Amino acid sequence: MKVEVVLTEADIAQEFAEAIEARDLPEKFFFWFPRSATEWAALAGDAELYGGLWETWKEIAASAPLLVKHFAGRVPVISFGAGEGGRDRLLLAALKDAGCECQYFPVDASQAMLEMACAGADDDDIETVGIKADISSPVHLVYAADAAEPPRLFIMSGNTMGSFDPLAEIRYIAQCMKPEDRLIIDGEVFDPEKSMARRDNPSSRKFVSALLASVGIEDEDGDIGFNLKRDDRHAGLHLITRYFRAERDLSATVAGQEIPLERGERIGMNFQYAYTPEAFRWLVSQHGGLRILNEYSSPDARFLTVMCGK
Numbered sequence: 001m002k003v004e005v006v007l008t009e010a011d012i013a014q015e016f017a018e019a020i021e022a023r024d025l026p027e028k029f030f031f032w033f034p035r036s037a038t039e040w041a042a043l044a045g046d047a048e049l050y051g052g053l054w055e056t057w058k059e060i061a062a063s064a065p066l067l068v069k070h071f072a073g074r075v076p077v078i079s080f081g082a083g084e085g086g087r088d089r090l091l092l093a094a095l096k097d098a099g100c101e102c103q104y105f106p107v108d109a110s111q112a113m114l115e116m117a118c119a120g121a122d123d124d125d126i127e128t129v130g131i132k133a134d135i136s137s138p139v140h141l142v143y144a145a146d147a148a149e150p151p152r153l154f155i156m157s158g159n160t161m162g163s164f165d166p167l168a169e170i171r172y173i174a175q176c177m178k179p180e181d182r183l184i185i186d187g188e189v190f191d192p193e194k195s196m197a198r199r200d201n202p203s204s205r206k207f208v209s210a211l212l213a214s215v216g217i218e219d220e221d222g223d224i225g226f227n228l229k230r231d232d233r234h235a236g237l238h239l240i241t242r243y244f245r246a247e248r249d250l251s252a253t254v255a256g257q258e259i260p261l262e263r264g265e266r267i268g269m270n271f272q273y274a275y276t277p278e279a280f281r282w283l284v285s286q287h288g289g290l291r292i293l294n295e296y297s298s299p300d301a302r303f304l305t306v307m308c309g310k
């Protein structure tokens with residue numbers, strides 16, 4: 001298994017301690033601890049978490065012969081925030097079956113997730129190099145994109161863009177693209193009733209609790225709560241925020257360092273965007289400057305996935 005490291009474990013441990021001090025945890029830490037990665041891998045296969053997104057990927061995989069034509073029989077697939085890579089492998093297998101030579105570059109901040117993505121692709125006999133990098137950094141994104149010569153197929157799936165500022169992230173990704181590259185990217189479609197319920201449930205709470213338990217905070221130490229907000233920069237941008245509220249004085253232990261938390265204090269546990277379909281299209285095309293070549297709505301209407309070019 002080959003993994004190139006741009007973001008080191010020492011960097012992440014340092015950033016994690018600083019983030020707890022600042023009471024604000026970005027998304028990458030939720031997948032960092034082995035316990036979180038195991039919980040996520042279990043959730044990723046769960047129909048509840050991604051619903052009809054798997055069906056969308058089967059539809060995309062069915063169009064593999066067209067993609068093979070575009071890429072002239074050789075395609076480097078670079079997946080930003082690859083996670084355990086299950087849906088990427090679905091497409092890679094279809095590309096291979098259609099006679100394409102594939103190289104796979106899963107990019108993730110989590111060593112544990114990268115190992116899963118690389119091991120899965122190795123098992124499928126796909127030439128794979130993992131890249132441990134921070135996909136919220138434009139410099140790291142460019143480094144990862146340059147792992148192969150254009151034309152490349154970029155992927156950002158599972159509402160991964162929704163855990164960053166999507167207005168900044170889509171532009172960073174677009175900056176990495178050359179005209180002949182393709183990008184498959186999705187967004188979760190906002191539903192006033194279901195979007196919150198999909199997060200505020202026992203399996204999602206268990207995933208968040210895995211991170212807290214990894215720093216010594218147990219369920220009885222406090223509450224996990226959710227809020228729904230709007231991003232006024234454009235109509236149709238909704239965001240769901242999470243927080244932990246300490247019910248008593250306690251301390252988190254990060255890389256041997258004790259960080260005290262007082263009763264009543266909150267730690268922001270990142271956010272996730274969900275969009276109206278119009279807002280998602282605006283984000284990718286007008287704001288990101290990309291051309292939408294194809295659209296795939298998941299059968300449960302929960303995800304909108306687009307294939308784009310520059």
Ligand SMILES: C[S@@+](CC[C@H](N)C(=O)[O-])C[C@H]1O[C@@H](n2cnc3c(N)ncnc32)[C@H](O)[C@@H]1O
Pocket residue numbers: 027028029031032044080081082083084085087107108109110113133134135136156157158159160
């Ligand atoms: C919501 S999961 C989606 C995984 C996968 N794409 C899927 O569709 O199942 C987000 C992934 O992005 C990774 N991630 C989150 N923040 C990151 C960051 N700043 N840099 C690199 N990877 C990050 C996480 O480790 C996780 O594997």
